[in-house]
Amino acid sequence: xxxxxxxxxxxxxxxxxxxxxxxxxxxxxxxxxxxxxxxxxxxxxxxxxxxxxxxxxxxxxxxxxxxxxxxxxxxxxxxxxxxxxxxxxxxxxxxxxxxxxxxxxxxxxxxxxxxxxxxxxxxxxxxxxxxxxxxxxxxxxxxxxxxxxxxxxxxxxxxxxxxxxxxxxxxxxxxxxxxxxxxxxxxxxxxxxxxxxxxxxxxxxxxxxxxxxxxxxxxxxxxxxxxxxxxxxxxxxxxxxxxxxxxxxxxxxxxxxxxxxxxxxxxxxxxxxxxxxxxxxxxxxxxxxxxxxxxxxxxxxxxxxxxxxxxxxxxxxxxxxxxxxxxxxxxxxxxxxxxxxxxxxxxxxxxxxxxxxxxxxxxxxxxxxxxxxxxxxxxxxxxxxxxxxxxxxxxxxxxxxxxxxxxxxxxxxxxxxxxxxxxxxxxxxxxxxxxxxxxx
Numbered sequence: 312x313x314x315x316x317x318x319x320x321x322x323x324x325x326x327x328x329x330x331x332x333x334x335x336x337x338x339x340x341x342x343x344x345x346x347x348x349x350x351x352x353x354x355x356x357x358x359x360x361x362x363x364x365x366x367x368x369x370x371x372x373x374x375x376x377x378x379x380x381x382x383x384x385x386x387x388x389x390x391x392x393x394x395x396x397x398x399x400x401x402x403x404x405x406x407x408x409x410x411x412x413x414x415x416x417x418x419x420x421x422x423x424x425x426x427x428x429x430x431x432x433x434x435x436x437x438x439x440x441x442x443x444x445x446x447x448x449x450x451x452x453x454x455x456x457x458x459x460x461x462x463x464x465x466x467x468x469x470x471x472x473x474x475x476x477x478x479x480x481x482x483x484x485x486x487x488x489x490x491x492x493x494x495x496x497x498x499x500x501x502x503x504x505x506x507x508x509x510x511x512x513x514x515x516x517x518x519x520x521x522x523x524x525x526x527x528x529x530x531x532x533x534x535x536x537x538x539x540x541x542x543x544x545x546x547x548x549x550x551x552x553x554x555x556x557x558x559x560x561x562x563x564x565x566x567x568x569x570x571x572x573x574x575x576x577x578x579x580x581x582x583x584x585x586x587x588x589x590x591x592x593x594x595x596x597x598x599x600x601x602x603x604x605x606x607x608x609x610x611x612x613x614x615x616x617x618x619x620x621x622x623x624x625x626x627x628x629x630x631x632x633x634x635x636x637x638x639x640x641x642x643x644x645x646x647x648x649x650x651x652x653x654x655x656x657x658x659x660x661x662x663x664x665x666x667x668x669x670x671x672x673x674x675x676x677x678x679x680x681x682x683x684x685x686x687x688x689x690x691x692x693x694x695x696x697x698x699x700x701x702x703x704x705x706x707x708x709x710x711x712x713x714x715x716x717x718x719x720x721x722x723x724x725x726x727x728x729x730x731x732x733x734x735x736x737x738x739x740x741x742x743x744x745x746x747x748x749x750x751x
Contacts (some may be wrong), residue, residue, distance in 0.1 A: 326611045335707065342701055351701070353741060354728045355709035357587050357676065358574050361731025369636045370589055373627035381626055385619035388610040390422025392624075394629035396599060398422065401632055402583075409565035417576070418563065419603045423684035424457035424621025426613060427595035432463045432540060434612035435580040438605065439505060440467065449505030450496055452531070454484060456711035456722045458514045458542070458610045470503065474495050478681065478724070481670040482516035483523045493531055505577065507532040512545040513556040515679055515711060517652060517672020517727045519553060522561050529565045533575045541600075545675045547641055549590050550649040552674035559600060577602040578607065585628060587676065587730065588644070596625050651729040651736045658740045676730030679711055682723040683750050697725055704742040709737035 335355055342351050354361070366374070381391065399420040403409055412418055423431055438457055440449065450466050456474035465471065466580075474492035476482050496504050508519050509527050511520045532539045541558040549555055559581045566576050581600040586592035599609065614620075631637050652671040657679050668681040686692035693710065701707050706724040729736055 318402075322324045335709065338698070338701055338707060342705070342707075347702075347705060349704045349705035349706065349742065351707060352735065352742075354731070354735070354739060355726065357592070357728050357730060361728075363617070365638070366591055367589055367631070367640050369593070369634055369640070370627060373630045373634075374624060377623040377626045379623075381622035382619075385622050388421070388614045388619045388620075389606075390424070391622040391625040391686055392643060394625040395422050397579045397629040397633060402598065408557075408560055408563060409562065410564070411564040415603065417566075417602065417605055418559070418600055420598050420600045421610065422625050423582075423595060423597045423599055423618070424625055426553075427586070428542075428544070428584040428597040428599065429463060430595075430610060431580070431582050431597075431599045432460075432542075432612065433467065434538065434609045435538070435599075435601075435605075436464055436467050436469065437612045438608045439578070441608075443505065443536075445503065446500055447503040448640060450502045451490075451506045451508060452492060452496070452504060452528075452537075452721050453508040454510065454513065455714075456515060456724065456726075457508075458510070459713040460508055462508070464506070470502065472502075473502075474517075476516055478512070478668045478670065478679070480516035482513065482522055482672065482679075485550065486524060486527045487607075487618055489524075489527055489531065504535045504537045506540060508540050508542065508557055510542045511556050512543065512549060512674040514542075514675050515677035515713075516670075517554055517677060518677045519549065519673055521554075525556070525558060525561045526565060529562060532578075533569065533571050536575070537578070539579040541572040541579065542588060543581060544584040546583065548645050548648055548674055548676070550673040551642070551645055552709045553576050558559050565643045574637070580605060588641070589628075590630075591624075595621065595679060596624055596628050596630075627636075647732065647733065651675070651676070651733065652678055654736060655727065655729055655734075655740070658743070662743060665750070676728055677727055678727045679724040680708065680727050681750070682725065685751075687723045693723060695723070699747070700725075704748065706739055706742060726738055 335353065339351055339353060349726050380458050385391065402420060403414050447470065448470050450470050450472045451460060453460050454476050457474065472492055474488045476484060496502060509525060509528050512523065515521060529539065539562065541562065543558055562579060579601060582597060584597040586594065586596065601609065656671040659680065660666055664681060672748040682693055682696050686696040689695055697708060708727050711722040711724040711726050
C-alpha cells in the first residue's frame, strides 16, 4: 500500500507575483503549473513545511504563555535579561566553557531575534571592517561546499577564498588543502585574510571537524590578525555516539595556551541558530558569543538597522531549553536524523552510488548526493540533473553550496534535506526507485 503524505498546501506559500525571485520558487512554480500528478517535495534548504511547520509542542505552549507586555521593542540589544542569563548559564555549563576562560571577562553571550544569526555574521564583519583596512581587499577563508557565507560577506566588500572538502575523505578536512588556500592568499598582494569561517558541525556534509583542523584554522587567523567566525547551528543534533567537538571551548583553550596578542582574543564571534533545530526559522532566534567588547561593538551595528525585538519568543525559548522535555525532544531528533542519513546512504548504494560517495555523516539534516557521471560530463550537468529529478520524481534538491539565486553549480553534488518526517524520506526513496533513477 502506498503511503500518502499529508502536507500543507504548497500553493499557500507560493501564490504571489514575486514567486520568480528565487530559483527554487521558479522551479516549483513551473512544476505545479505543468500538471504533474506527484505533489512536489521541496527537500532543498530545510523546509519545516515537510513537518507541517510544527513547533515542538512544549515550545509552542511556552510561546502562548509569554507575557504580552514583551511584544514591543526591547530596551537592550543583548536580549531579554532573564532569558539571556538562563541561556548563557546553560551554554557555559553544557559546553564547559569555563575550563579555560572566565564568563563575563573573556567571553559573554547575547540573544538574537528578528535579524537572526545571519544578520549577526554581517554585523561582526562590519565591525572587523571598521577596525581594519589597509587598501587591500579583505578575504574570507571558507570550506567548500558550504552554506551561503558569500551572500553575507560579499555585499560588504569581502571576497571569498575557498578550500575544498572531498567526498572520498568522508568530507573530513585535509589541513594540506587549507595550507594551499592560505599560500595562494598570502601570495596575492592585493588581498588580505580578514576572516576565517569555522563550521565544526559542517553544513552540508554532516561531518564533524576534528580539533586538529580547528587548531590549523585558529593559528592561520591569529598569525594574520584575521577574525574568526564559529558557526554552530547544528551542535545540538550531533549523533550520540559521535565524538563531540566544541568549537568555542577549543578556541578558548587555544587562547589559554597560545601566546596570542590581546587584540586577537577579541577578534572572534560564535553564533548558534535555533531555527533548524526547533523548526522556527522565522523567529530569528539564536545566540551570539564573543569577547564582551566585541559583543558591544556588534550590538551597535545591529541596533542601527534593526531595533531589538522578539522578547516574547526569547522568553519562550529560555523556558523551553530549561525544560526536561526539550532534552527528550533533542534526543529523539538526533536519533531520527541519524536514522534518516543511514537509510538514505543505504538506499543510494542500492541504486548504484559508490560507497565512498555516500558518507552518512554524524550531524545536520543534510546529505550530499553525487551527480551521476552521465550528467557530470555536460557543461550544465548539475543543473540539468536537478531539473531532471524534479520532472521525473517531484523531488527538488538544492545545489551543494547554497546561494540565493541558485546559480552555484560548481560542485557535482546536490543537497538533500532529510529533516522532515521518516515518511518523507521513505517517500523520496520510493520515488527514486519507481522512476528508475540510477547512478550509472
